[in-house]
Amino acid sequence: MKKKKLLWILSTLLVLALAASCAAAPAPSAATTVATSVPATDATTTAAAETTALAQPAVKEIILATTTSTQDSGLLDYLIPKFEQQTGYVIKTIAVGTGQALELGAKGEADALLTHAPSSEKPLVDAGQVVNYQLVMHNDFIVVGPPADPAKIMDLTAVTDAFKAIAAQEATFISRGDKSGTHTKELSVWKAAGLESPSGTWYQESGQGMGSTLTIANEKEAYTLSDRATYLAQKTNLELEILNQGSKELLNIYHVMQVNPETYPMVNAAGAEAFVAFMIDPATQALIGEFGVEEFGEPLFFPDALN
Amino acid sequence: MIASGDAEIFGVTLLTLLVSGLATLLSLLVGVPLGVVLGLVRFRGRRLVVSLVNTGMGMPPVVVGLWVSIFLWRSGPFGALRLIYTPAAIIIAQTLIATPVITGFTIAAIQHLTPKLRLQILALGASRWQFLWTILKESRIALMAAVIAGFGSIVSEVGASMMVGGNIKGYTRVLTTATSMEVSKGNFPVAVALSIILVALAFGVTYLLTVFQQWERKDRNLKLPQDQEFAPADRPGPIGPAIPNNSADDQKEAVK
The missing domain is CATH 3.40.190.10 (Periplasmic binding protein-like II)
Incomplete structure (x- = not known):
């Protein structure tokens, strides 16, 4: 009796856990869902599915190591959904101090960095551990x-x-x-x-x-x-x-950069490049300038990439 | 805010339950057999092993988090699996935290049984597996306490989840890391709400496990008569030719 009940409970847990791991995975783009839910025998659908597959990035996940200020101020929650929507990448944000973020970059644990300590960033740039070093904003x-x-x-x-x-x-x-x-x-x-x-x-x-x-x-x-x-x-x-x-x-200056994929083969170079491009894109820069104006009456960050 | 059923908070709660539930399950699969062996078998160095397990029962989650990180980082030995900053990484860390707890409780439960009982079971001619099963059945209340302690130790930890999971929104954010983050953001009302959910979740799961733990004896007495098979002669028989001695399903079929 006990055994049956225990087995029942354990198996329920297991099923729930499996369901969760599916649910917990980064939300797949709508296109993927559509492609898998329609019958594959339909020629047009197959073609559509192939196009979707091509449009999907090879490695979807980008690990972004960044500072607590970008998370605690709410800037990342504001920008990242837009980036994910535009590109199909999924950003995994690790919000730590700039020191730790740079350390993660120097070890190749992250793909892209968004930090605000130019004097600590310079050695990484000089050593070639990070590339595509771009000025983003300041406050x-x-x-x-x-x-x-x-x-x-x-x-x-x-x-x-x-x-x-x-x-x-x-x-x-x-x-x-x-x-x-x-x-x-x-x-x-x-x-x-x-x-x-x-x-x-x-x-x-x-x-x-x-x-x-x-x-x-x-x-x-x-x-x-x-x-x-x-x-x-x-x-x-x-x-x-x-x-x-x-x-x-x-002056508090923020730079974005990608971890050098030549040094660390596991780095998602395409994703990091897309993120850097997104951060210095004129449209994103305008968004950064608007962020917080409504709530605080003044911008929290001043975009710099265009100047 | 709790009442309004915020979708994000619901997702965080569900993830917490599933990650810690699965980690508890995995810890059981490892911890109970290990505990049984350490509780029953005498060998050289056993005291050392039991001491290590007992030390592990109080292992700081942040230490486990650091070591799991070192192994799962891209630069670490399992880096190629890309497990760092995933729910799987949290499950691994939490399993490592809960396994010593469950092993330690199992050792204590097994050793708590009187040695006479073991002799009695063996004297009744039990096979090896029957013997083990009986031993586990006899210590079930203590084993359920092990499950409760194991789940409690991991659903409430923040250090390891933060380090190996990264507190990524919508992906590895669990109740403890979310609470910690909301505090650091200064969103105290949200942090308080999350803490209430966490305590409620811990209480709910523990309550269910406790009910299950305390329910057994009464249940066994009640269920006994049902185990005897009665001939279905006095039941209304199914319409049409059907195999007798069969029940509700056939009746439904027949009605259709």
Whole structure:
């Protein structure tokens, strides 16, 4: 009795699991479904099916390693469905810090990269690990902090002066501490401010993405460096205010690139090339410029590929 | 939002259930036989193996995630299979997490049986398979606890799923990774909703398994009379020539 029931339950689970693996697979394009659902004896249908087969990319999946800011701001959810619809590729987005994204690229684990740390990207470009390196867009970093502004940075123009004031006051500062693009930028600003490696109880590393780091800074009434897009996307949950902006050091530049298929044969070169082409396409660039205007009253990213 | 039945959240929930369910099933297939062997057979180094299994019961998912990643990456030994960032990768990692849990519980269940019972079964002339089957039947309550613990340990883990699955929208996004992401996006209401779904799912599955676990004895007593075959003489017979001793299906046929 027990055995029968157990077998019944196990087999139900198995069937469900099989059904799931089908359902879980990336949604096949409508064309494929049509081609398989009509009888193959029909000559026209067969022809149609063949055309469809030719139009389908050989390897459909593209692994895109990118930064948390493009995911947390909602930009990828906005752009990627359009790319998938246009090309038939399926993008698998791995949203990690820029440091890890570049590492995945350097090891050939990803096909395309979208990152925002030119100083960390340059070695990969020089070494030929990535190719087709293209400027996509920019926005800027901002220094956010509690409205009370204990280090009085609001009236300071240069970001280096603001950082110096924070360090002098030992006001709590939350660093990403994760080798992300934002972290790289933060360290370069500290360096420019003449503080090689800030330390002390006031300087804390979250080790997490931009969204989480903003939440932590908010709870601790601390300062942090954020990209504008993530900050604006989360502003409703935050009491933090923009206290310093506009210095030229705070420019946040995004590049897209493909991992060199000659070094790594498993890389989906055609797919990555299509993605790079999509990101710098005038139509996509216009979409990037419009993104967030409706919701936040200002664009989150400024397209650059056309200039 | 839960009530409105968002299609994406439904997909995420379904994937969570199926991935963790299948991983539990695979862990059972490996863990129970392994546990039975380790529970019954005495050999040199057995204590070491059992200690390893017991350590594995508390293996941090993120460690499993890292090692599975290393093996599944394109640069890893199984890179050519292209399994990294797929639901299959999550199933592999979760199976590795749940197998020691189920093995450990099975060892404990088998060893908990009194040795006299084993002697008694053998004395009654049971074959090898009858012996094993009886042993498993006798420890069924503890074995169901193993299933519950195994499922619970993987449906709730986030580290391994995030690392080997990549939290890809509509493909490898499960409830735990989605919750983690929504928190980092600052979408707290969505994160709270997802966490409620996750707890409800865990409770629902555990409840079903528990009912199944506790139900057995009563069930066996009730079912006994049905096992005896009664001659269908007093039943209304099918119309027309039909094989007697047959039931509802034939009647339907005849009506048509």
